[in-house]
Amino acid sequence: MDISSRIYTGVSKVVGPLMVIDGVEGIGYGEIAEIMLPGGETRIGQVLETTTTRALVQVFRGTRDLDTELTKVRFRGEPMKISLSSDMLGRTFDGSAQPVDGGGLVIPESIRDIYGSPINPAAREHPRNSIQTGISSIDGMNTLVRGQKLPIFSGAGLPHNLLASQIARQAKVTGQKEKFAVVFAAMGITYEESAFFIREFEESGALERTVLFLNLADDPAIERIITPRLALTTAEYLAFDKGMHVLVILTDLTNYCESLREIAAAREEVPGRRGYPGYIYTDLASLYERAGRIRGREGSITQIPILTMPDDDITHPVPDLTGYITEGQIVLSRELHRKGIYPPVDILPCLSRLMQGGIGQGRTRADHAEVKNQLYSAYARGVRLKSLVAVMGEEGLTPLDTMYLRFCDRYETDFINQASYEDRSFEDTFSIAWDLLSLLPRSELKRISQEYIDLYYHGEEGGVCKGP
Amino acid sequence: MVIDEKRDVMDTEIRNGTIIRVTGPVVEADNMSGCRMYESVKVGNAGLIGEIIILEGDRATIQVYEETTGLVPGEPVVRTYLPLSVELGPGLIGTMYDGIQRPLEEILKQSGDMIERGSSAPALNRTKKYKFRPLVKPGEKVGPGDRLGCVRELVAIIHYILVPPGVSGTVESIVGEGEYTITDSIAVLLSGSEKKSLTMVQRWPVREPRPVQERLDPIEPLLTGQRIIDTLFPLARGGTAAIPGPFGSGKTVVQQQLAKWVNADIIIYIGCGERGNEMADVLEEFPTLKDPRTGYTLSSRMVLIANTSNMPVAAREASVYTGITIAEYYRDMGYHVALMADSTSRWAEAMREISGRLEEMPGEEGYPAYLSSRLADFYERAGRVSLIGSGRHEGSISVIGAVSPPGGDFSEPVTQNTLRIVKVFWALDADLAYQRHFPAINWLMSYSLYSGIAGSWWENYVGPGFIQIKQEMMEILQRENELEEIIRLVGPETLPESDRLLLLKAEIIRESYLMQYAFDEFDTFTGPKKQYHMLTSIFSFFKRAETAIETGVTVAQLREHPIVERFARMGSASPEEEESLFEAIDKDIKSIRELKGMV
Ligand SMILES: Nc1ncnc2c1ncn2[C@@H]1O[C@H](COP(=O)(O)OP(=O)(O)OP(=O)(O)O)[C@@H](O)[C@H]1O
């Protein structure tokens, strides 16, 4: 097609991040538009709706300074693409994949559509290799598996960045040395937060195996819609073409969803819960489902999306819809954080759905599943008793209740709590677990088989309840 | 409705429409007069599959089942003259389809690991030969639903080849026993002067229920091997159930447990807008498990529909219809079919998404006003029925729908509209899931309207006293809840010994009976005999315990008795261990009386 024929001068309407161009012809849905401002600046946009003579375009770097008469729009005739290369490792890009590290443009080995195509469910391999993160509350209770998407649900001011960087630093599959890479996408986080991650990657020597896409708090909000897709397309290339095990950190998904909401509002769509558009589930799924393993391919994509729950509310649409898509969640607790426990992992609402296939004999340890279940039920009971005690004091508690209370405290201080540079092996984690379980009478360990109790339990024999 | 295969080869000129607007999965086209509502069309140069959902004069609004990026106004829309329909015949079992019945393994072979647009493959294998055995002779009169013959589908299933609805006549000829592909003609029917050649494959429009003779009431339970379900909140063959719960509360695990262990002949599992890895899990695990009733692998009685959350949203909307139509087809052969849809909320959201693009007047929470009627129409296709056809056969479809309420709040429209229709409600509870009490079915909120049917079945076929035990069990759980309230207010000290015993009973019921660990080799499934044995053991202990308390034994003593721990191991005991365990429990029960001396 003649390129000049796809250039239009003048825009009929600009609303928020959107603009309408009339008198066009043959514009494809989803194609990319280059918007040339009178001052010479060029911005990228994407067609959200097209009719025979009109196109509705969302402008990624915002519509500020656009004017209706002189602005030129050129339609590229293709969807948004990214140039990919293994040389991207060690490089830093902005939220639209332009280099910001002073290096040159990427010389593409491949050019791909950033929206990708859905992985055929028949091509997926169910992830089963557990990752040792060195963090007991994850490894012991909610084991991360290679190819999993496991978000961190956090709140403002909680140490989710510290935790994510500790995972990135310590994560390993025991007994294997493989090609790994980190792809990091920042969406609207502060300069300080992003500098923290970069410093962490640098210190751990991971930076040269990392690709960074940074859309920071003062960058255009609408660009956040493409940043994670650029990151995930890069991750897919590194994983499935280059055979690497890629850890993708996306932060902060709450900002991403804000941008979606902004577009929806500008389009005057019927809002769903709390003003978020009705298709937000589908949209988030188009990001999160780009994790996994593919049969017959070397690499994998493991995703750790981070999101801050507005008001610490887990029922807010962003964490809620995320939890419905991801394979579990790590939830941080303000209360534990106040008690000085790091990582302040709120064990009860946490979940790793892929754990089952990644643990047990020959993977972590044979007693893993049962120990986890027992710890869960004992801790839950301890927490329940604690709230009871908070109301009416310790009178009337049975000796057994008291034991559970003590278990509960020790579980928080000894098991969950660890240093941000402490890298515990699975064995270390299990041995702490059994120390704690041994605080309870043997007969209380109903979820553990006799053989493991015989092997690992070292509490007072007979399990007679004694006072504290 | 009958679809004449020949209609798509129209001899009249093919008229095309033209795209005039594209927004997400919704496309408008003009020059479409003459089209029918719900007609399937090919959209754009790529020939994307779509379906007409609004007709207005010359204009049609089309929902497109594939990603629409790159579609340009001006591109053609080609009619197929057929409604969106599925292909029915041997070869369905063991296959995984997307929401519009594209076979995913075939698509994988064609277009690689990612599903590319415009991929297509016939739903059923055209070259595979099946061993056909005729069941009618020339000269016989046959009508809709009559069995012409049968083939074996994956050894496990006898697949009857039925006369399609709307077709009847005299058998002019039928092929002899032998190997045929699904497109080979197997019979010729003569109706008046018209001859009709039949093959082993037929098509049916997904949005239209297949006809039945008569709808019947369910009369027996559908056993699931899940103790809390079978005992407290049973499902019936031909019944409907909903399982709502927040994320991570166990909807998928329960659905998969049912898909594994339910005593139905055919399983249709619809992954509607959920996770790709869950489908991979089913694909890997089911072929390795054996159906306890037939000994064949579980995958050889299952059809999987996988339209994951990242696959096109319009195809997600279609997936439940594709699934239920396949279910009806097997029901029509006289089978008991169980269909799981995980999750119906994603289906409802797909409707909402499309309705939003159509700028329809939104109802509650943005859902279209027709949400409740669509849900009702879907669940109405479940049921126990007597079939059309002269064999007077019976078949059933049981439907279990997962519901994913936002924020776990059951007052939202999809949960509420579903509860108005279904007869069984398994309410999943986040708190139970947090404690890892699974299945996290809340015993105080859940209910089943099939309890009566199930109760008499248990009394008649398993053992006497079941209804009584169940009644007592519910009372204990109810009472426990009240006592917990009291404890919260005044503390535990004041409780009389009888109430403490009640708390112990409730704890045993919860932890040793209702809790069931899906990933344990033996706990995963408990047949009715074992359930009954567990129940009678527990309740005879309860009886003994009551008398023991009266004679001065304390609840603390009972709690430490080894029987409590033994109860906790009943579920996971293997068939070999079971016998000695139950014997030990019997001995324990007898020994309770001796406790008295120890005071
Ligand atoms: N019966 C069970 N036995 C053991 N574990 C269970 C059981 N039911 C659920 N679980 C645990 O709970 C986790 C979450 O369950 P599941 O995936 O079924 O939740 P869900 O309700 O389908 O969530 P979502 O709505 O997000 O899909 C499982 O991965 C498993 O670890």
Ligand SMILES: [Mg+2]
């Ligand atoms: Mg689920």
